[in-house]
Amino acid sequence: MLTVFDQFTRCITDVTTQLTALGIPLTAPAAPPADPDPTDPWASSYDVPVDRSTLAWSTAVTMLADHHHTSVDRQVPAADALLRELGVRGLAQLHSDLHHGAPVDYRFTRCPYCSGIGEDPTRSTCEDIGCPPEYQFAGHDHICPVCRGDDYQPQWFAEEHMQKLEDLLAGAIQKSEEHASLRYRIWTRLHRRAPRS
Known part of the structure; x- marks a missing residue:
């Protein structure tokens, strides 16, 4: 029997298989260093690494490929840029942008990241996310960072x-x-x- 969490694994496997077949590495190359800004001497030049074998990246590249009716390899740079700039929460912005800027009501539209379960599909722990110590107890749920836990029940x-x-x-x-x-x-x-x- 296929569970919701099996869907996430299958999504990652499908995307990574396509990338491997095309010879695209599973870790995005570092972005070229930005020119130093003389007006902001404290600006960081730290580049966030992008792991292309995560659920967030696989979701982003799949959403972009489906929307533009292209293959996954054509949307690799866009997915890299999205996760590098906005992280997982950028998926919500991407979803809104793909709907021509209209807000997405996740009670009626299945969340592309958690598939409508409302929880973080990566099953991360409080220690992984960095929850305050007072929240680290049994029953403390980690809501989906994209749909913010909206209950999908159209x-x-x-x-x-x-x-x-x-x-x-x-x-x-x-x-x-x-x-x-x-x-x-x-x-x-x-x-x-x-x-x-």
């Missing part, structure tokens, strides 16, 4: 939204009827025929 949230829309529509109809009645009374007063003498 069938439940759709009913709730339909009920809200029905309430709004009923209120609008009632207001419209009230306004129509008021408009009629004003019209009749303005258009009363004055008696002719």
